[in-house]
Amino acid sequence: MSHPYLAPVIELVRAAGEAILPHWRNDVQVHEKADASPVTAADMAAHHLLADGLRALDAAIPVLSEEDCALDLAERAGWSRWWLVDPLDGTKEFIAGSEEFTVNVALIEQGRVLFGVVGVPANGRCYYGGAAFGAWRAEADGAAQPLRVRHQAAGEFTVVASRRHSSPAQERLLYGLRQRFGELALASVGSSLKFCLLAEGAADCYPRLAPTSQWDTAAAQGVLEGAGGEVLDIAGAALTYEAREDFLNPSFLALPRDAEWRAELIELAGR
Numbered sequence: 001m002s003h004p005y006l007a008p009v010i011e012l013v014r015a016a017g018e019a020i021l022p023h024w025r026n027d028v029q030v031h032e033k034a035d036a037s038p039v040t041a042a043d044m045a046a047h048h049l050l051a052d053g054l055r056a057l058d059a060a061i062p063v064l065s066e067e068d069c070a071l072d073l074a075e076r077a078g079w080s081r082w083w084l085v086d087p088l089d090g091t092k093e094f095i096a097g098s099e100e101f102t103v104n105v106a107l108i109e110q111g112r113v114l115f116g117v118v119g120v121p122a123n124g125r126c127y128y129g130g131a132a133f134g135a136w137r138a139e140a141d142g143a144a145q146p147l148r149v150r151h152q153a154a155g156e157f158t159v160v161a162s163r164r165h166s167s168p169a170q171e172r173l174l175y176g177l178r179q180r181f182g183e184l185a186l187a188s189v190g191s192s193l194k195f196c197l198l199a200e201g202a203a204d205c206y207p208r209l210a211p212t213s214q215w216d217t218a219a220a221q222g223v224l225e226g227a228g229g230e231v232l233d234i235a236g237a238a239l240t241y242e243a244r245e246d247f248l249n250p251s252f253l254a255l256p257r258d259a260e261w262r263a264e265l266i267e268l269a270g271r
Helices: 006-023 041-057 091-096 168-181 193-199 214-226 262-269
Strands: 030-032 038-040 063-065 081-089 102-109 112-120 125-130 134-138 144-146 158-161 185-188 206-208 229-233 252-256
Touching (some): 006 041, 006 112, 038 041, 041 081, 041 102, 112 214, 125 214, 134 214, 168 262, 193 214
Parallel strands (some): 063 081
Antiparallel strands (some): 102 112
16 A cells, blocks of 8 residues: 555655755855754755645645745644655754755645655665555665564664753653663664664664654654654654644654553653
């Protein structure tokens, strides 16, 4: 089972990656947005390509992009389906010359991720999937393999952690996990690739008790759900994407859906 828009969206995400690459490691000019986050010509090139392409694919589906999000709640509240787009996730990594930046597109329906596509321009890799479709990782040559979360740690319990964002609550959670599992392996990676590590069975959980925005998470959440994972708030409810006044996510936990330690993780996160 698949979705008729999945293949064309994968092509759009790859094309957006190609639009980004000429700016990468090329002394790109950085501007500061109103929220003090950085934006570059690469962000905008990818944004315009994706927005135009998605509207051409189906003009009836609105597009909400990080680079075009000044839309009133009254307008967004009437949407039942929309595209949620981060044209360049990991702009700080991009500016620093790292390969850990992505292009993210998700189709949202009634507040849930129907499917998501995460492109990695630096190596041509693409992750895609949804809860009803499964998940895959495709290489630059198009060769694809299915993804599945792991339910048993391979050696040390591996927690995905952000290089740039932590919090006292997150440090307390890591301490609790060490009490439960012993010494942890910490995997640091930029952008939405954190979810993809879980989806391909390279890590065990990704707790995020620091701010993120909806466009940071939706596409990769679709990939993780397709691979047998889930994303929960710290009360244990699914992370969803209903229209809200702002675009901030609550703290969340990404993990395998059937993990035997699921309840323990939720308890630790709520302390």
